[in-house]
Amino acid sequence: MMNINKGSFMKRAVFTLFSFLTWVHIAHAETNCDAAKTFMNDMGENVISLLTNQSISDKERADQFRTILENQFNLKAIGKFVLGRYWKQASDEEKQTFLNLFKETTVATYANRFKDYTSEKFEIRGCHVEPDGGVIVSSQIMRPNGQTIPINWKIFEKKGEMRVYDVILEGISMGITQRSEFSSVIQKGGGSLEALNKALEKKAPQS
Amino acid sequence: MNYFFTILFSLLLLISPVQAQEDAYSYMDTDEHPGEILEINPEEFEEIFDPPSDLEDNDPLESINRVTFGVNSFLDDILFDPISAMYVGVVPEFLRERIGYFLRNLSEPIVLVNNLLQGEMQDAEDTLRRFAINSTVGLGGIFDVSTDLDIPYKREDFGLTLASWGFEEGPYIVLPILGPSNLRDTIGRIGDYGFDSINWWAYFTDDNAFYSYTRTGAQVLDAKSDNIEIITDLKTNSIDPYVTFRSWYTERRRGLSSKNEERVIETAQPEDEDEENLEDDEY
Numbered sequence: 017m018m019n020i021n022k023g024s025f026m027k028r029a030v031f032t033l034f035s036f037l038t039w040v041h042i043a044h045a046e047t048n049c050d051a052a053k054t055f056m057n058d059m060g061e062n063v064i065s066l067l068t069n070q071s072i073s074d075k076e077r078a079d080q081f082r083t084i085l086e087n088q089f090n091l092k093a094i095g096k097f098v099l100g101r102y103w104k105q106a107s108d109e110e111k112q113t114f115l116n117l118f119k120e121t122t123v124a125t126y127a128n129r130f131k132d133y134t135s136e137k138f139e140i141r142g143c144h145v146e147p148d149g150g151v152i153v154s155s156q157i158m159r160p161n162g163q164t165i166p167i168n169w170k171i172f173e174k175k176g177e178m179r180v181y182d183v184i185l186e187g188i189s190m191g192i193t194q195r196s197e198f199s200s201v202i203q204k205g206g207g208s209l210e211a212l213n214k215a216l217e218k219k220a221p222q223s
Numbered sequence: 224m225n226y227f228f229t230i231l232f233s234l235l236l237l238i239s240p241v242q243a244q245e246d247a248y249s250y251m252d253t254d255e256h257p258g259e260i261l262e263i264n265p266e267e268f269e270e271i272f273d274p275p276s277d278l279e280d281n282d283p284l285e286s287i288n289r290v291t292f293g294v295n296s297f298l299d300d301i302l303f304d305p306i307s308a309m310y311v312g313v314v315p316e317f318l319r320e321r322i323g324y325f326l327r328n329l330s331e332p333i334v335l336v337n338n339l340l341q342g343e344m345q346d347a348e349d350t351l352r353r354f355a356i357n358s359t360v361g362l363g364g365i366f367d368v369s370t371d372l373d374i375p376y377k378r379e380d381f382g383l384t385l386a387s388w389g390f391e392e393g394p395y396i397v398l399p400i401l402g403p404s405n406l407r408d409t410i411g412r413i414g415d416y417g418f419d420s421i422n423w424w425a426y427f428t429d430d431n432a433f434y435s436y437t438r439t440g441a442q443v444l445d446a447k448s449d450n451i452e453i454i455t456d457l458k459t460n461s462i463d464p465y466v467t468f469r470s471w472y473t474e475r476r477r478g479l480s481s482k483n484e485e486r487v488i489e490t491a492q493p494e495d496e497d498e499e500n501l502e503d504d505e506y
Contacts, residue, residue: 090491090493092494093491093492093493093494094491096491096494097490097491097492098491125460129456146487147487148487148492150490150492170488170490170491172492172493174493179493181490181491181492181493182488182490182491184488186475186478187474187475187477187478187479188470188471188474188475188478189474189488189489189490191490191491192470192474192488192489193467193470193471193474196466196467196469196470197461197462197463197466197467197470198462200463200466201462201463201466204463212462215462216462219462
């Protein structure tokens, strides 16, 4: 008898504790979600107005875009993810070179890509918490011709600061796309990060 | 037509889920303990049969695919890109949009067949209503009135139907001219071709083959002119466009085939060093 009572008491206690913790977790997650939406809304508007601003020079636009990348994205974590298992095998110096080249090629690709766009609208559509504790904020860009481009943003909060960890364009994760591209370049170059760095160097603007 | 179905079904058999499962379990029949089923924990199982980065492993035909990809790129450069650029330059956007909607409306019956095959009755009803409204009020489909009435277009094809039935993707394949695909979607294309009433009509009335070809040509043109920006972007920004297209196609199809359940995409995570911060998120 004692055993059964004890067992069911324990069970109940664990259950109560678990549901309490789940509730705390969900409540915590919800604030995360709203905050992430605000974060993305501010950033999205910033980026759109910067990238479509025709009154500044290309260099200025690139510089400002770089600042946004550095401050609002976790470039180190993204760089580590896109390298996959090759991250661990690389030396610190190679990693540093890679991260820098990765940032510069991203700036070169996107900063002046959208300057001919006009009257694009950015809209936050919703958000949800993922099992890994990150938040997905879904948004869309509305082109003047009525086309909508869905973009999801993966956001984690770390030390009270939010950062973007992936951009998912029409269901296509930029992180995964780059990871498979980079790993193929590394493999074909004999398995070292050096090969990728060289290829990126060719793409990056000389500065 | 008999050949058609024979080929279709034998190809289907190749990627049938039963076959795949048998493959996965075949190792369990060891000589030492015949008949014994090996205990294997789910994580281990996942690691063996679903490696984290499966895009590379799913391309056994890479060397042939790369050749086809090269030929396609060459054809794009010398033939399709100039034609679409001309089309975009000569035909005003308003007219191009009408043509695009008209062609999409003609393919709506294929969507309906796939809705029904997937057992998605709500979607089937929506598609039927779209087709009825756009064909009449939308003047034969040139205006997409239904989207304004909150019945947006939802793409379906036989490849996605096969996915919903549990068929595996099969190896990645680059098709001549048509581009990225996989075994399942290639069979899907053949299936969709069979569902298409216009092809049947052309098949039985020999004289009308012309309309079928014209439409196919127009579809290719419409698709090429529609993506031209994103495709050039993908090509110019990539170190290895072949791999970028492969990843892009696979990801996109996975996104489309998991419409109902939320698909969790693996992404970068906060660094491990920050243990104390991660713990806040745990129970």
